[in-house]
Amino acid sequence: MDHENYWNRRMRRRRLLGGAGTVALGGTAWALAGCGDDDDSGGSSASPTSDAGVNPGTLTAATPTTAGEVVKKDGTLKSRQGAIFASINPYSGLDSGLTWGFTIFDHLWYTPLDTGVRENFLAASIEQQDPLHFTVKLQDSVFHDKAPANGRAVKASDVKASLESAAKQTKISNSSWWTQVFDHIETPDDKTVNFVLKAVDAWGFSSTNGGSPIASSILPEEIAKDPTFMDKDLVGSGRFQFVSHENGANFKLKRFEKWRVSGEPYLAGLNYKLVQEQAAALAAFSAQEIDAVALNNKLEREDLDKKHGKSIVIDSVDSRAVWLVQTRADGQWADPRVRQAIYLALDRKEMINLMNFGEGKLAGPVPPAFGEAITSAEVDATYGKTDVAEAKKLLGATTFDLNKEYQLKYIVPGDRYQQFAQIVQSQMQKNLGIKIKLVGEDFGKWLAQSLYGSDYDGFITYPSLEYDDPSSYIGSYTKQIGGRPNWAAFQDDELDGLVIKQKTILDDKERRAAVQAIQKKAYEKAAPYIPTFIALSNTANWGYVKGRVVGRGSYGLFSGKTYIDKG
Amino acid sequence: MRQYAMRRLAYMPLIVVVVSIITFFTLRLPFANDPTTLYVNQNTTVEQEQAIRKELGIDKPVFEQFVIWMGNVVRGDLGHTFRSNQPVWPEIQRRWPVNFEILVLSVTFSTLFGVSFGVITAVRQNSITDYAFRVFAVFGQSIPEFFLLILLIVLPSLWWNYSPPVGGHVSIFDDPWTNLRLYLPPTILLGIGGAAGMMRLTRSTLLEVFRQDYMRTARAKGLAGNSVVLRHGLRNALIPIVTLLGGHITALFFGSLILEQIFSINGLGQFFLISALTSDFPVVQFLVLYTAVVVVAMNLLIDLSYAVIDPRVKYS
Numbered sequence: 001m002d003h004e005n006y007w008n009r010r011m012r013r014r015r016l017l018g019g020a021g022t023v024a025l026g027g028t029a030w031a032l033a034g035c036g037d038d039d040d041s042g043g044s045s046a047s048p049t050s051d052a053g054v055n056p057g058t059l060t061a062a063t064p065t066t067a068g069e070v071v072k073k074d075g076t077l078k079s080r081q082g083a084i085f086a087s088i089n090p091y092s093g094l095d096s097g098l099t100w101g102f103t104i105f106d107h108l109w110y111t112p113l114d115t116g117v118r119e120n121f122l123a124a125s126i127e128q129q130d131p132l133h134f135t136v137k138l139q140d141s142v143f144h145d146k147a148p149a150n151g152r153a154v155k156a157s158d159v160k161a162s163l164e165s166a167a168k169q170t171k172i173s174n175s176s177w178w179t180q181v182f183d184h185i186e187t188p189d190d191k192t193v194n195f196v197l198k199a200v201d202a203w204g205f206s207s208t209n210g211g212s213p214i215a216s217s218i219l220p221e222e223i224a225k226d227p228t229f230m231d232k233d234l235v236g237s238g239r240f241q242f243v244s245h246e247n248g249a250n251f252k253l254k255r256f257e258k259w260r261v262s263g264e265p266y267l268a269g270l271n272y273k274l275v276q277e278q279a280a281a282l283a284a285f286s287a288q289e290i291d292a293v294a295l296n297n298k299l300e301r302e303d304l305d306k307k308h309g310k311s312i313v314i315d316s317v318d319s320r321a322v323w324l325v326q327t328r329a330d331g332q333w334a335d336p337r338v339r340q341a342i343y344l345a346l347d348r349k350e351m352i353n354l355m356n357f358g359e360g361k362l363a364g365p366v367p368p369a370f371g372e373a374i375t376s377a378e379v380d381a382t383y384g385k386t387d388v389a390e391a392k393k394l395l396g397a398t399t400f401d402l403n404k405e406y407q408l409k410y411i412v413p414g415d416r417y418q419q420f421a422q423i424v425q426s427q428m429q430k431n432l433g434i435k436i437k438l439v440g441e442d443f444g445k446w447l448a449q450s451l452y453g454s455d456y457d458g459f460i461t462y463p464s465l466e467y468d469d470p471s472s473y474i475g476s477y478t479k480q481i482g483g484r485p486n487w488a489a490f491q492d493d494e495l496d497g498l499v500i501k502q503k504t505i506l507d508d509k510e511r512r513a514a515v516q517a518i519q520k521k522a523y524e525k526a527a528p529y530i531p532t533f534i535a536l537s538n539t540a541n542w543g544y545v546k547g548r549v550v551g552r553g554s555y556g557l558f559s560g561k562t563y564i565d566k567g
Numbered sequence: 568m569r570q571y572a573m574r575r576l577a578y579m580p581l582i583v584v585v586v587s588i589i590t591f592f593t594l595r596l597p598f599a600n601d602p603t604t605l606y607v608n609q610n611t612t613v614e615q616e617q618a619i620r621k622e623l624g625i626d627k628p629v630f631e632q633f634v635i636w637m638g639n640v641v642r643g644d645l646g647h648t649f650r651s652n653q654p655v656w657p658e659i660q661r662r663w664p665v666n667f668e669i670l671v672l673s674v675t676f677s678t679l680f681g682v683s684f685g686v687i688t689a690v691r692q693n694s695i696t697d698y699a700f701r702v703f704a705v706f707g708q709s710i711p712e713f714f715l716l717i718l719l720i721v722l723p724s725l726w727w728n729y730s731p732p733v734g735g736h737v738s739i740f741d742d743p744w745t746n747l748r749l750y751l752p753p754t755i756l757l758g759i760g761g762a763a764g765m766m767r768l769t770r771s772t773l774l775e776v777f778r779q780d781y782m783r784t785a786r787a788k789g790l791a792g793n794s795v796v797l798r799h800g801l802r803n804a805l806i807p808i809v810t811l812l813g814g815h816i817t818a819l820f821f822g823s824l825i826l827e828q829i830f831s832i833n834g835l836g837q838f839f840l841i842s843a844l845t846s847d848f849p850v851v852q853f854l855v856l857y858t859a860v861v862v863v864a865m866n867l868l869i870d871l872s873y874a875v876i877d878p879r880v881k882y883s
Contacts, residue, residue, distance in 0.1 A: 088651075174608055174610055231652045246736065246833055249735060274831040282724065283730040286728045287729055444602075
């Protein structure tokens with residue numbers, strides 16, 4: 001295998017995600033963090049689903065800049081902020097980390113979803129000596145003209161301090177790449193950054209790992225050494241400068257005139273406006289108080305379409321969040337027939353109907369948007385299959401205690417989390433006679449104690465995060481997840497070995513096959529992470545927002561070519 | 568009266584301390600939420616968790632934590648919020664103008680509508696006007712605030728594509744038009760909702776007063792109708808109205824959570840709610856102190872106002 005060639009060519013090819021994937025990463029991440037709407041869902045367009053996994057929605061053609069169009073600079077884009085940030089410090093919350101990662105901070109590289117090919121940002125070049133070492137040469141760039149950096153040049157020592165500091169943070173939702181793969185950085189001069197890794201990871205450049213929009217944010221060294229500075233102010237070298245906020249809401253950003261890409265960004269500023277209720281967001285969108293809004297379902301989409309017609313553009317895309325039912329894998333749950341019975345007793349089509357008005361797709365562990373996902377035919381025959389009679393038979397052959405009442409823990413607040421939990425409760429009771437008590441928990445307790453700490457007696461339900469590489473979706477099959485024992489107490493040597501091994505396979509085709517094989521193996525072994533379906537996400541934009549980058553996932557948020565053209 | 572007021576004020580520290588103790592220890596009961604859980608990710612080690620505990624000041628024995636906190640409070644240091652790592656007091660201060668405006672407008676409208684409608688219905692007892700206002704009062708009390716406020720957003724949007732301004736608090740001194748567009752409609756609506764109870768109370772109290780001998784005497788003396796109702800009738804009916812009003816004001820001191828949530832106003836209500844949900848101990852502990860002080864102070868003010876309204880009330 002030619003490693004040099006490997007690192008510089010496409011890591012994988014994914015199907016086009018399209019549309020509002022840009023919003024989706026932040027949106028769902030915020031949702032899971034309990035900081036936003038639980039609106040992964042949505043409808044789809046009336047258009048048939050294309051092979052690319054994209055539902056084009058209505059009127060997407062008007063969105064991008066068309067040939068000959070005159071760019072009008074200096075407009076301000078008004079975006080919705082769904083929830084108040086706990087802190088503006090990007091090291092303190094997923095919401096602030098993602099928002100500033102796409103605007104205020106620069107990064108060495110980023111890997112778009114659609115191509116899977118790493119693109120250099122601040123990095124002028126990246127050379128891979130071997131799978132454990134690579135060298136990044138920096139372009140010229142300066143920090144924002146605010147203390148403590150005061151407009152000085154970005155140096156290799158800033159990158160080292162930033163990434164090594166981020167790797168130690170406990171409040172960032174870091175992947176295990178930062179603790180188990182990344183080792184340290186050496187800086188022989190101001191323009192050279194040498195990465196030293198502890199282990200091979202074929203997904204290292206993805207935005208879930210080394211290209212994380214949060215952890216790979218480049219801060220001035222002074223701030224990286226004392227990140228509490230960011231409790232009060234933010235200084236980066238990204239396209240926009242932080243201007244103000246109102247107690248964690250209503251952020252104002254202005255264009256950074258010395259941004260390393262000359263002439264960009266076109267927008268003079270970004271205003272994030274706090275709009276918590278969906279009804280208020282729809283009203284604010286219709287009144288052009290905000291320029292874009294994520295839609296909860298197809299009814300909202302149809303309503304807006306009817307109301308504003310060709311003045312707006314609606315992007316509809318497959319979500320990358322899979323709604324999961326997680327059981328335990330120890331005690332009486334250790335018998336795989338118990339878990340198989342639960343797989344077969346879940347009626348996913350009913351879930352899609354009840355939660356999304358029939359608009360959604362059955363999913364395996366890796367969402368259908370990824371090239372590494374198993375085919376829809378395979379999903380139908382495995383994860384998507386419902387057979388209540390067989391489920392009862394399987395459960396009846398075990399010693400599973402049906403007299404006991406089990407827990408199902410879900411996140412509150414969030415109507416959709418509760419709705420999904422209620423559907424699972426109902427199906428388990430109706431199809432298998434398993435009695436379930438619903439336990440709603442605030443996100444912090446649910447995440448750290450119940451999920452990470454395996455503190456649940458029966459079931460736990462949630463939509464997975466929208467990862468940018470398939471490896472993360474299958475990471476839950478390992479015996480250790482991050483630094484903790486498997487959340488479901490699932491200890492399977494074979495799957496553990498396969499998941500760890502696929503990260504080291506540098507050949508794209510081989511690795512894809514390995515990921516697919518793992519998904520099939522997980523079904524055979526009835527792994528306790530039971531995927532059900534993905535929803536579709538809709539986002540409406542006013543047609544005057546031009547130059548948006550669509551179909552490239554969160555990469556689109558880095559675009560400096562968006563502008564406002566109100567005629 | 569001064570002695571009475573001083574005696575009541577002397578109880579305040581005792582009440583505050585007792586309430587604080589109960590809250591402080593309840594927050595730290597074994598089954599309560601552990602705030603550390605909010606600050607860990609899947610890679611966090613046990614040692615890092617312990618470091619977070621230390622950083623938050625919750626690694627020490629509970630009694631020691633209480634002594635440290637109480638000592639700091641006495642010195643005027645309310646601590647830093649867990650979530651934003653900012654001093655608690657400025658966090659409250661920054662949000663206070665929002666709630667002050669909501670409080671003033673809501674109380675003004677609910678009093679204005681409640682008392683005036685109450686007087687009208689009492690004077691015109693059993694007339695069509697009386698029935699109409701009483702039906703309105705029943706509706707006002709039975710329709711939940713959140714529903715009315717959502718309608719206030721949805722209907723203008725449906726009819727005129729209108730939305731209240733979004734983007735946060737705007738001072739009335741900086742931009743009066745935007746400020747009033749943001750605050751006036753919801754506070755009028757809340758005022759109408761809150762007026763329902765006050766209207767019923769005003770009406771029933773006034774009707775009671777109208778049957779008193781001194782009212783008959785006032786009329787017999789030939790005083791004008793307005794003078795009889797407002798000077799002699801309403802003044803004597805004010806005590807229960809002021810009591811109810813005091814309760815409204817006390818509640819609004821903590822923010823109008825539903826209004827803030829629906830109109831996306833980042834005020835004290837949301838701050839307190841999120842802090843409570845996320846076990847932000849310094850904020851919750853301060854909230855309890857604040858609640859105790861406000862409740863005690865408002866009750867005292869209401870009690871003292873009785874003597875002003877009715878000279879027959881004497882405090883010794």
